[in-house]
Amino acid sequence: MSIEIRHIDKHFGRFHALKDVNLDIASGELVALLGPSGCGKTTLLRIIAGLEQPDAGSIHFSGRDQTPVHVRERGVGFVFQHYALFKHMSVFENVAFGLRMKPRRERPSEAQIRARVMELLTLVQLDWVADRFPSQLSGGQRQRIALARALAVEPQVLLLDEPFGALDAKVRKDLRRWLRRLHDELHVTSIFVTHDQEEAMEVADRVVVINQGRIEQQGTPQEVWNHPASPFVYGFLGDVNLFRGRAQDGRMVLDDGHTLAGTQLAMPTSGEGAQQGEVLDALAYVRPHELDVARPAAQGAEAAAGGGRGILAQLDRAIVVGGMARLELIAQSAYKDEDNTQAGTLIEAQIPAQQFHDMELREGETLVVTPRRATVFLDYGAGI
Numbered sequence: 001m002s003i004e005i006r007h008i009d010k011h012f013g014r015f016h017a018l019k020d021v022n023l024d025i026a027s028g029e030l031v032a033l034l035g036p037s038g039c040g041k042t043t044l045l046r047i048i049a050g051l052e053q054p055d056a057g058s059i060h061f062s063g064r065d066q067t068p069v070h071v072r073e074r075g076v077g078f079v080f081q082h083y084a085l086f087k088h089m090s091v092f093e094n095v096a097f098g099l100r101m102k103p104r105r106e107r108p109s110e111a112q113i114r115a116r117v118m119e120l121l122t123l124v125q126l127d128w129v130a131d132r133f134p135s136q137l138s139g140g141q142r143q144r145i146a147l148a149r150a151l152a153v154e155p156q157v158l159l160l161d162e163p164f165g166a167l168d169a170k171v172r173k174d175l176r177r178w179l180r181r182l183h184d185e186l187h188v189t190s191i192f193v194t195h196d197q198e199e200a201m202e203v204a205d206r207v208v209v210i211n212q213g214r215i216e217q218q219g220t221p222q223e224v225w226n227h228p229a230s231p232f233v234y235g236f237l238g239d240v241n242l243f244r245g246r247a248q249d250g251r252m253v254l255d256d257g258h259t260l261a262g263t264q265l266a267m268p269t270s271g272e273g274a275q276q277g278e279v280l281d282a283l284a285y286v287r288p289h290e291l292d293v294a295r296p297a298a299q300g301a302e303a304a305a306g307g308g309r310g311i312l313a314q315l316d317r318a319i320v321v322g323g324m325a326r327l328e329l330i331a332q333s334a335y336k337d338e339d340n341t342q343a344g345t346l347i348e349a350q351i352p353a354q355q356f357h358d359m360e361l362r363e364g365e366t367l368v369v370t371p372r373r374a375t376v377f378l379d380y381g382a383g384i
């Protein structure tokens, strides 16, 4: 069952929650709606389900307009963040509930219900808790039961709203892998709402990034991660260092005079918005692992003097966890006499722990930080 979302608009009073949202989801796809709190993810999910009416636009399932179709008739299964299991019913009865509620004509026999429930409990690897009550289960187990219950009525579409949001980090990780495997077995078209970028990247076939009621970007996790379409997407997908400067003809100079000469720059060139020769304000985005860290002496005299390719910065704090070392550095001015906006900026770098130990880096020493790769966004006047 494919889903087509056409020109969906939604206000709550004067608040514009969804702004002309268009999205196509292929049959059997697992799509993550990713965005910050309040961006409209849940509202979109509720509109797809039929729990909320849009002001304008329509939802289609495999081309069929669902506007006049009641939520009960849409064939949608839900799993929400807060376990919605019935406390007074056993796990078995919770999963059987949807089947027992079917109209008499469609209702399976008792033997069929028993077989189907046990099949689903085996699928979520919890057949051994069939006789327990929800209060006797862990949070992760309850969410797996909630999923089994949603699947019992063989939904055409599965909607998951932060299903693992209330669970601790380790259980979340286990469950997202488990959900991915389960989806690969069942191929039910699924939409998964999360504000956790790691979760979206790990679980989904396709990630749809939403900001303030609009889709900012959609693509495979790889596409969105490697080619973020806007500063918002770049910043939302992970830790990032931001350097202000000016760009001209595919080159960039930071405000403090550093040239980013040796840096691989992903930036719009003339023809993609920038005019030949035009000087534009620009922001260079650099991920912590895209920064090289060295001692000034190793960089040569030019860099040590501050006029070269790297950025002089003092190592303020080093946090070594597992195989990685996270370094917090304070940028120093390249031209100390001039007004310099970047001096004092916090720079986060990530290097292998082994390198950190081999270099014998010490907090308080001055280092040279060089971006290997930067993604540059230009300011065409709209502001960035």
Ligand SMILES: Nc1ncnc2c1ncn2[C@@H]1O[C@H](COP(=O)(O)OP(=O)(O)OP(=O)(O)O)[C@@H](O)[C@H]1O
Pocket (backbone or CB within 6 Å): 012, 013, 015, 017, 035, 036, 037, 038, 039, 040, 041, 042, 043, 044, 195
């Ligand atoms: N019934 C409602 N009445 C008024 N405002 C609402 C209603 N439902 C949602 N909103 C507002 O619409 C915006 C989008 O809400 P929504 O729940 O879709 O966000 P979300 O992206 O799912 O956020 P979260 O991750 O925090 O759940 C929010 O600003 C919210 O306050």
